[in-house]
Amino acid sequence: MSHITLSRVSKRYPGGHEALGGVSLDIGSGEMVFITGHSGAGKSTLLKLIAAIERPTAGSVLVNGQNVGTLRARGIPYLRRNFGLVFQDHKLLFDRSVFDNVMLPLEITGFDRREGARRARAALDKVGLLHKEKARPITLSGGEQQRLCIARAIVHRPSILLADEPTGNLDAGYAAEIGELFRDFHQVGVTVVLATHDMQLAARLQPRLIEIRGGRIHHD
Amino acid sequence: MISWLSAHRRACAGTLARLVRAPLASLFNIAVIGTALALPLGFYVVLANLQGLARDYSPQPQLSVFLAPDATAADARATGDRLKGRSGVTASRFVSRAEALETLKSRTGLADIIAGLPGNPLPDAWVVTAAGADAATLDALRADIRQWPKVAEVHVDSDWARRLDSLLALGRHAVLMLATALAFALVAVTFNTIRLQILTQRDEIEVAKLIGATDGWIRRPFLYFGAVTGAAGGAAAWLMIWGALAIFNGRLQPLSALYGIPLQLNHLNGGDSVAALLFAAVLGWFGAWLSVRRHLGAHDPL
Numbered sequence: 160m161s162h163i164t165l166s167r168v169s170k171r172y173p174g175g176h177e178a179l180g181g182v183s184l185d186i187g188s189g190e191m192v193f194i195t196g197h198s199g200a201g202k203s204t205l206l207k208l209i210a211a212i213e214r215p216t217a218g219s220v221l222v223n224g225q226n227v228g229t230l231r232a233r234g235i236p237y238l239r240r241n242f243g244l245v246f247q248d249h250k251l252l253f254d255r256s257v258f259d260n261v262m263l264p265l266e267i268t269g270f271d272r273r274e275g276a277r278r279a280r281a282a283l284d285k286v287g288l289l290h291k292e293k294a295r296p297i298t299l300s301g302g303e304q305q306r307l308c309i310a311r312a313i314v315h316r317p318s319i320l321l322a323d324e325p326t327g328n329l330d331a332g333y334a335a336e337i338g339e340l341f342r343d344f345h346q347v348g349v350t351v352v353l354a355t356h357d358m359q360l361a362a363r364l365q366p367r368l369i370e371i372r373g374g375r376i377h378h379d
Numbered sequence: 380m381i382s383w384l385s386a387h388r389r390a391c392a393g394t395l396a397r398l399v400r401a402p403l404a405s406l407f408n409i410a411v412i413g414t415a416l417a418l419p420l421g422f423y424v425v426l427a428n429l430q431g432l433a434r435d436y437s438p439q440p441q442l443s444v445f446l447a448p449d450a451t452a453a454d455a456r457a458t459g460d461r462l463k464g465r466s467g468v469t470a471s472r473f474v475s476r477a478e479a480l481e482t483l484k485s486r487t488g489l490a491d492i493i494a495g496l497p498g499n500p501l502p503d504a505w506v507v508t509a510a511g512a513d514a515a516t517l518d519a520l521r522a523d524i525r526q527w528p529k530v531a532e533v534h535v536d537s538d539w540a541r542r543l544d545s546l547l548a549l550g551r552h553a554v555l556m557l558a559t560a561l562a563f564a565l566v567a568v569t570f571n572t573i574r575l576q577i578l579t580q581r582d583e584i585e586v587a588k589l590i591g592a593t594d595g596w597i598r599r600p601f602l603y604f605g606a607v608t609g610a611a612g613g614a615a616a617w618l619m620i621w622g623a624l625a626i627f628n629g630r631l632q633p634l635s636a637l638y639g640i641p642l643q644l645n646h647l648n649g650g651d652s653v654a655a656l657l658f659a660a661v662l663g664w665f666g667a668w669l670s671v672r673r674h675l676g677a678h679d680p681l
Binding site: 210212233236237238239240242244250252254263264266267268269271272311312 | 385389582583585586587588589590591592593594596
């Protein structure tokens, strides 16, 4: 069963810039997909459309059979809980500890606190940050911040992991660690969709590669 | 259900934590709200006390029942008996026409003129002390006695009661207007506080939305904050009035001793206190709700 389906999806921003023009795409459950292309090619827009951060101007985006484009506003939070989102700029909350950052998705879904704490520690352990659970995110290195972002993305065990340039600002060593994490999630059945232009990472993980050029699929 | 409850409990705990985290700002906020509420509430307390005082220490209101000129001594006695039996009458005293004329002569210095009159123009009269002091009771009593046989006129000395009533009504209106104006102030204060909070927590709100927080989840702590600040402001107002009354009652002591009556201002009773706190909480919640409606929609990432 197909997990994510895009049919002739276009996205035109106010002002006339067309980020995507008629993209059709099927991503199966448990697949690992890298979306590549130059900056401004439309990679980020594609991820935003899947996560209902943007709505398509034309065409339809289906996630688990649900049409994201026509979803009512109050349905969006529940759709987003299917995703783990990893951002290039991390979007961590600097006024709370590493542990509390990871707890946030569980608090949002009303998870039992004790069980939640167990899961948060497991997620931190997975990304190798358990010893820093009490630290403030600002004291972490760039690579650690990215791993914290990943821990927060996976703590509620989403079925789809969406990552926008997760290795964008990292040197090769850190990027390799992050790559291994994504490989692990893929191996336990999580659908992993990465927007990246890190071809080294692609060479190592051997994912399905989709290249976008000028808002269209150039190569699949 | 349990997760819903625990979400509320957590939001509530988070609110208290937020209040404690910025103690000075919270304190000033609560003080502003408290002062705004203390004014109308204090007025209300004074008014309630005045009303009580007027009820307890007013001179007994009197009615003068003038009999018809042709009323005989028997008629006067009959009227007197009937007055004794009438409920709402605490005492009655007969003033004969001769007695009234004597009083008029001795008190007014009109003796010469009165001596020149062919006869006594004054009627017999009963002076009645009524049990109730309020205008409505006196009017009802007057209308009743006016119907009795051989009663020519009933004069009510109820002007002072009317005046007091209308003064108190005026006071109540003033309190209502003041309360309305300051309720706006309270709503505005919470509106602004919440607006600032939303601005400082912009990142947190954005991230929470991105990872699947519902609008309700995001709004809840702000609404709690508004209600808690409002209620705390109400409690502050209650304490301010309590302090003011304690000082005032201390000053009243010598006065009270001089007049030999226990003069004392009482605080709001339990029911009124709870109502005031709830009212303040509702206003705070409302201000927060307006602010959240206005400012949270504004940066939806969609």
